[in-house]
Amino acid sequence: MVRASSRRDPDAVLAVRRAVRRFLDEPECARRLRQGELYVAVSGGADSLALADAAAHAGRRRNVRVRAIVVDHGLQPGSAEVAERAAETARGLGVDEARVVPVTVSGPGGQEAAARRARYAALRAQLPEPNRLVLLGHTRDDQAETVLLGLGRGSGARSLAGMRPLDPPWGRPLLELSRSVTAQACTGLGVRPWSDPHNSDRRFTRVRLREEVLPLLEDVLSGGVAAALARTAAQLREDTDALDVLAEELAERAHDGSALDVEVLEPAPPALRRRVLRGWLLAEGVPELTDAHLRAVDELIGRWRGQGGVWLPGDFEARRSRAKLMLNASRPTTRGD
Template identity: 55%
Template sequence: MDRPSAVAALRAAVAGFAAECLPGATSWCVALSGGPDSLALTAAAAAALPTTALIVDHGLQAGSDEVAETARRQAHDLGCVDAQVLRVQVGAGGGPEAAARAARYAALDVARSEAPVLLAHTLDDQAETVLLGLGRGSGARSIAGMRVSDPPWYRPLLGVRRRATHEACAELGFVSWDDPHNHDPRFTRVRLRTEVLPLLEDVLGGGVAEALGRTAAALREDTDALDGLATLSLEDVDETVAVTALAELPTAVRRRVIRGWLLRGGAANLTDKQIRAVDALVIAWHGQGGVAVGSDLRQQRLFAARRDGRLVMYTQPV
C-alpha cells in the first residue's frame, strides 16, 4: 500500500485528536506564526472544523508586520473562516523568551472567545522540552514535558515529527516563514535542536525523539497520579498547615501538597530548591528561619516559616 501523503497523514492525526480530546467541538482556533509547523496544522485543522487563525505579531523583528500579513492571507487560502493579527507589547520580565511567551498566550486567550486553541508543538519540540527540564534539574513535572490537552490549549501534533510539517507545506505549495531566532545559537533550545539531539541520535542509533516523548508520557501519568493524591490531601489544609500531618505523607505527595499550599497562598514561579527548603521545615527542623519563595508581590517578599508546629506564610517589605 502506498504511503499516505504528509497532508493526508496530518489531517488524519488532527481528526483523530478531535474525536478523542474535543469530541463536542464545533469550531476552534489555531495559533499561526507562519512557520511550517503552524501552517501545516492550520491546513489540517481547517479541513476538520471551522477554524480561526490567530496570528501574534510580537513586533520584535523588522518586517514582523509583513510576516503576520502573509500568514493571514495564507490562513484564508487554507480555508480558515477568519484570520486575525494580534499585535502585542512584549515586556522584559523573565527574559525575552519568557516575556514574549507571556504576551503571546495572553493575547491568544483574549482573542479565542472561549474556543479551544490548537498549538503546533511537535514531537521534536517535546524532546527539546524534556532535555531542557533534565538539564535544569527541574524535577518530574518539567521532564514530563508538554500536555496534549491543557485547556484551553491543545497540541494535536505532539506525536508528529517536525519533518512531516515541512513535507506537508511542500505538498501544499506554501512557502513558510523561517524565523531567524530558530537558528540563533544564543538560545539554548536552538543548540539542543541543532547540536545535542543530532548527536544523541547518532550515538544512540536513532529514535531519541520518540524515546524522549515516551518518557515524558510515562512521567506525566505518574505525575498526574501523585498530583491527584496531593489534591485530596490539600483539601484538608487551611491557611496554615500542621507539620505532623505533612510529615506522615510520602515525600512525593508531601512536596506536592507544600507546592499547592504555597501557590494557594500567593506564591508564583516556585523552584524545586524553594519547595525542598520549605519541606525541610517539616522533616529537618532545627530552628531555621523563614524560606523566601517566589511571588508576584511588589515591594514585598513572601516567606514560609514554621511556627508552633505549623507552616505559615508571611510577607516582609523589600
C-alpha cells in the same frame, strides 16, 4: 508561503489531518467545540500551516468555524508583511477567518521568553470565552527540545514531563508527529512555508539544542532520541498526574483553616508532602518558588529540630508552631515553637 510546485506528499497531509481528527475526538476537546468555533495559531511556518489545513478540514466535517490567529511580534523588519502573508496562506488552506494581532515584546527573561509571553497573552485575548480551544503546532521535536531544556536546568519532573497535549485553552495535536512530517505535508499541500530567521539564530538556547545537541545525540545513540524523549515525557506526565491526585487527597486532610496539620503530613512520602506544600504556598501568594524553597519548608515537617522559620520570596515566612505549619507575611523568626 506562496503555492509551491514541488512533488505532492499526500501521506503526510493525511497523517497531520488524522492526528488533528483524533485529538478533536477526545471528549474534553469535543466539549470545547460546542460553541461552533475552533482557533489555530499560525506563524507561517511548516508546523502551523500543516495544522491550519488539518484544522480547516476537521472544521468542515464538524460544522465548526476555524479562525486562524497570526501574532506579529514585530521583532524583524517586514514582520507585518510576513504576518499578512501567513494569514492569506491560512485562508487559502480553508480556514474561515484569519486575523493578524500585533504585539509588543518586552519584559524580563530574554527575548525568547518575552516573545512567548506576548504571544500566549495575545492568543488568549482573542478568545470570546475561556472555554474555547486554541490549537498550537508543537511537534515531537519541540517536545524533545523542551524535555532537554528541563533536564539541563534541573527543573524537576514537571519540566521533564514536557508539554501537555491538552492544557486548556491550548491544544497540541501534533506532539506525536515529527517536524519532517509537517514539512512534507506543506509540500503535499503545495505551499512554501516561511522560515523564521530566529529559528536558525544560535544565540538562542533552543536553536542550539535543535541544531547541535539533538543531532549529536541522534548520532551517538544511533537515532530515535527525539521519539524516546517524547515517550519519557508522556510517561512522566502519567506519573506526575497520579502523584498530583494523591497529593490533592492528602491536602484535603491536612488543611486546617489557613494552616497545615503537620501530624497529617509527616507520615507521607516527601514527594507528596512537597506537592501539598507547593499548592498551599502558591495559593497563599508566594511567588517564584524553587525546589530549594520547597525542600527547606519540608524540613519543618520531615526534619524538625525546633528550627526557625523559612524565608520565602515576597517577604513570606513559613514556620511551624504547635504541630501546625503557618505562613506569615513577615521576617523569619529565630526559632520555632
